[in-house]
Amino acid sequence: MSPADTSFVLICSALVMLMTPGLAFFYGGMVRVKSALNMLMMSFISLGIVSVLWVLYGFSLTFGSNYSTADDGGLIGNLDFIGFADTIALTPDGISPDSTGLITFALFQLMFAIITPALMSGALADRVKFSSWAVFIALWVTVVYFPVAHWVWAADGWLFGEEVIDFAGGTAVHINAGAGALAAVLVIGKRKGFKKEPMRPHNLPMVLLGATLLWFGWFGFNAGSALSPTGTAAVMALNTQLATAAAMVGWLIYERVRHGAFTTLGAASGAVAGLVAITPSGAHVNPMGALLIGVVAGAVCAWAVSLKFKLGYDDSLDVVGVHLVGGLIGTLMVGFLASDKVNTIAGGFEQFGKQALGAFSVLAYSFVVTFVLATLIQRTIGFRSSEEEEVAGLDLAYHAETGYDFTQTGTGSVPVSSVPASADLAAGEKKVDA
Amino acid sequence: MKLITAVIKPHRLDEVKDALTAFGVHGLTVTEASGYGRQRGHTEVYRGAEYTVDLVPKVRIEILAEDSDAEALIDVVVKAARTGKIGDGKVWSLPVDTAIRVRTGERGPDAL
Numbered sequence: 001m002s003p004a005d006t007s008f009v010l011i012c013s014a015l016v017m018l019m020t021p022g023l024a025f026f027y028g029g030m031v032r033v034k035s036a037l038n039m040l041m042m043s044f045i046s047l048g049i050v051s052v053l054w055v056l057y058g059f060s061l062t063f064g065s066n067y068s069t070a071d072d073g074g075l076i077g078n079l080d081f082i083g084f085a086d087t088i089a090l091t092p093d094g095i096s097p098d099s100t101g102l103i104t105f106a107l108f109q110l111m112f113a114i115i116t117p118a119l120m121s122g123a124l125a126d127r128v129k130f131s132s133w134a135v136f137i138a139l140w141v142t143v144v145y146f147p148v149a150h151w152v153w154a155a156d157g158w159l160f161g162e163e164v165i166d167f168a169g170g171t172a173v174h175i176n177a178g179a180g181a182l183a184a185v186l187v188i189g190k191r192k193g194f195k196k197e198p199m200r201p202h203n204l205p206m207v208l209l210g211a212t213l214l215w216f217g218w219f220g221f222n223a224g225s226a227l228s229p230t231g232t233a234a235v236m237a238l239n240t241q242l243a244t245a246a247a248m249v250g251w252l253i254y255e256r257v258r259h260g261a262f263t264t265l266g267a268a269s270g271a272v273a274g275l276v277a278i279t280p281s282g283a284h285v286n287p288m289g290a291l292l293i294g295v296v297a298g299a300v301c302a303w304a305v306s307l308k309f310k311l312g313y314d315d316s317l318d319v320v321g322v323h324l325v326g327g328l329i330g331t332l333m334v335g336f337l338a339s340d341k342v343n344t345i346a347g348g349f350e351q352f353g354k355q356a357l358g359a360f361s362v363l364a365y366s367f368v369v370t371f372v373l374a375t376l377i378q379r380t381i382g383f384r385s386s387e388e389e390e391v392a393g394l395d396l397a398y399h400a401e402t403g404y405d406f407t408q409t410g411t412g413s414v415p416v417s418s419v420p421a422s423a424d425l426a427a428g429e430k431k432v433d434a
Numbered sequence: 435m436k437l438i439t440a441v442i443k444p445h446r447l448d449e450v451k452d453a454l455t456a457f458g459v460h461g462l463t464v465t466e467a468s469g470y471g472r473q474r475g476h477t478e479v480y481r482g483a484e485y486t487v488d489l490v491p492k493v494r495i496e497i498l499a500e501d502s503d504a505e506a507l508i509d510v511v512v513k514a515a516r517t518g519k520i521g522d523g524k525v526w527s528l529p530v531d532t533a534i535r536v537r538t539g540e541r542g543p544d545a546l
Contacts, residue, residue: 198485198487200478200480200485201480255479255482258482259479259482259484260479261479263479263480263481265480265481266481269481302481302482305481305482306481306482306483309483318481
């Protein structure tokens with residue numbers, strides 16, 4: 001990998017890393033105050049778990065075959081890079097270009113593996129055990145994300161071989177997470193009080209801040225997927241901005257017509273829907289195509305988020321309505337809108353058929369495997385929180401913290417270590433804080 | 435003595451405070467409150483889910499007054515708080531047995 005490519009991809013890796021905390025804020029502001037910290041942590045823990053698994057075996061299972069001449073069959077990578085042994089090749093001129101390329105690519109792709117399971121957390125807001133969620137993430141990336149990312153992006157991946165356009169992750173990230181979220185929600189069930197009690201977002205400025213961080217980081221996600229600071233990266237960056245802007249406007253117009261107001265949550269959600277839809281498609285369409293994909297994604301997702309009330313599944317923060325639907329829109333529309341003046345592939349019915357194959361094979365695989373996995377966790381260690389925990393809030397139950405302390409009177413709390421035990425009092429002893 | 439309680443629109447607080455100061459009231463207590471009267475609440479929309487929010491924000495002002503001042507004080511509060519639109523709030527008074535200034539221990543009207 002050339003120094004220019006290395007610097008570009010390293011910077012983009014840091015941008016994509018920022019998206020997961022951004023997602024945490026985006027989701028965290030949308031839940032009720034009693035489980036706000038838990039919602040933040042459901043994304044944050046993915047940074048911890050997936051990074052560890054990635055270097056242990058994840059990268060190897062996903063992309064190991066890129067660096068091997070053996071035919072691995074296109075379904076999964078290999079075990080050549082377990083623990084990243086011997087990947088750092090020092091020569092008299094420094095780390096070798098091949099080694100640099102592998103490490104840089106691995107770091108960049110790690111950020112995608114981190115955010116994908118975190119995306120699903122919004123669907124399960126306020127009602128799953130944190131320990132079980134951590135186990136779920138570890139198993140889900142292993143049996144769902146690593147194989148699917150291999151299909152889509154590895155040099156010998158079977159969907160890559162079918163020439164399915166997925167530049168930055170419409171199938172591997174968004175349809176994958178959206179379908180998984182739907183399956184998990186069907187296993188876990190609804191929040192107590194769904195459709196009966198109001199469940200208003202507790203902090204909309206935080207939602208908008210999260211959307212801002214996502215939008216910013218997404219330039220790294222999308223343009224960075226060119227893996228080189230080329231014209232394709234520039235086109236992708238421009239189209240990312242255009243589709244996101246158009247989707248925000250599309251969502252707001254739908255809301256104004258349907259519900260009479262331009263909402264903050266609608267602006268944030270529309271922007272994310274546009275980002276999702278342009279992710280697979282942006283490097284293959286011209287700017288007018290990007291605007292069209294954006295406005296369609298904004299308006300359709302604004303409608304799709306109401307489906308959960310009609311159909312009765314509690315996709316709490318609309319992972320299905322935004323990521324599955326937005327991912328499908330981008331992945332399918334590029335089948336027709338791809339321009340051979342922008343990239344190598346021209347749109348048409350043939351390409352649309354390939355896009356549909358990619359979209360629905362990932363959707364089906366993720367849905368089925370996630371359904372089985374979530375069921376197994378629920379039947380063994382338990383996935384859903386107890387009713388008491390859910391009603392009282394998950395922050396206290398799993399994190400021993402509360403998110404906010406705004407009252408001047410406080411909560412009457414004292415450090416446990418400063419309270420003398422009654423036996424000590426009787427003996428006339430006093431514990432003194434150093 | 436009387437305890438005068440006023441539950442009013444939050445944006446009228448400054449007018450009421452100024453009017454009470456002009457009247458010669460030295461102290462009052464303000465708390466944030468929420469509730470509804472005849473106007474009920476308003477509608478909020480979150481991703482298409484519409485909620486009727488019944489409890490709307492109000493402020494509650496409490497003033498201790500001597501019996502002789504109470505009626506005039508109530509008039510001052512009502513006049514300052516009024517916008518003429520629905521949701522202006524309510525003012526009421528109750529008799530008070532005693533009042534003590536914590537710092538000095540003074541009792542009764544001397545504590546006001």
